[in-house]
Amino acid sequence: MxxxxxxxxxxxxxxxxxxxxxxxxxxxxxxxxxxxxxxxxxxxxxxGWAGFDTDHLIYIAGTVSSDGVWGNPHSHFDVTLDSNLPAHTPELAIPEQLQDPEDSVRVNAALSYKGPHTELEIIIAPPAWSGRWGLARALEIGERVQAVGYINRTDDGLFRPVVFWFGDDAVPVNQVLGNTLPVRAPLPE
The missing domain is CATH 1.20.5 (Single alpha-helices involved in coiled-coils or other helix-helix interfaces)
Structure with missing residues (x-):
């Protein structure tokens, strides 16, 4: 019509x-x-880091317990946590990018994980970035991992490191863009 x-x-x-x-x-x-x-x-x-509790750096240690996914936009794998973690980060080599005293003191002072999980999912930078920073391969099941980073705000089984160390030699791998922590939170008391 x-x-x-x-x-x-x-x-x-x-x-x-x-x-x-x-x-x-x-x-x-x-x-x-x-x-x-x-x-x-x-x-x-x-x-970004907004989904993570950047007010509290946490230290974890354990062994890789899954093949994980290695790729973009992030790689991730599971870590079975050690049952007896030290009170805070043990003395480990700090990557060049985080050697500013304002950052390294926070990494070294990170308190050990005290949460409810015996296994955490770890999310790291994709291979192109992690490779540039010292990890040019996928981690293997059973391989030793230590890390300092943040627990996710809504999924307390998800951990994102600012730095991690792998293998028996504790090779450090930076996980932050630039030369500073995403947030310089207060030091633990």
């Missing part, structure tokens, strides 16, 4: 429909960029 026929039957209803189409179309166009921003937020948060 032509618009003129609709107008004669329904009065100005056709005009109202046309206006609604224009308004809803414009609203849809305006909402599209917002929707794309909102869908990108979880990815942004995933790549």
């Amino acid at each position: 032509a618009d003129t026929d609709r107008k004669s039957i329904h009065g100005n209803e056709a005009i109202s429909r046309d206006r609604r189409r224009v308004i809803f179309g414009a609203a849809g166009l305006a909402a599209a960029p917002l929707a794309s921003i909102l869908t990108a937020l979880p990815a942004f948060a995933h790549h």
Whole structure:
């Protein structure tokens, strides 16, 4: 039916429909960029430290207990924790990127994990970054790992290190972009 026929039957209803189409179309166009921003937020948060309790650096130690996933955007694997952790980070080599005294003192002072889990999922930088920082291969099941980092705020079984050490030689691997901790939280008391 032509618009003129609709107008004669329904009065100005056709005009109202046309206006609604224009308004809803414009609203849809305006909402599209917002929707794309909102869908990108979880990815942004995933790549940042915001989801982790950056007020408390934690030390963990144990053995790799899964093959994990090695790739982008992050690699991850499970670690079965040692049952008797020291009170805080033992004396370990600090990567060059974290040797600023404001950072190294915090890494060395990190208190040992006291949470409920005997195994944690560890999320680290992808191979391109970890390789640049000293780990050019996947870790193997049974391999020794020590780390200092943060527990996830909503999943206390997820741990993200700022530095970790692997193997019997405790080879250090930086996990932060730049030359500083993501947050210089207060030292533990």
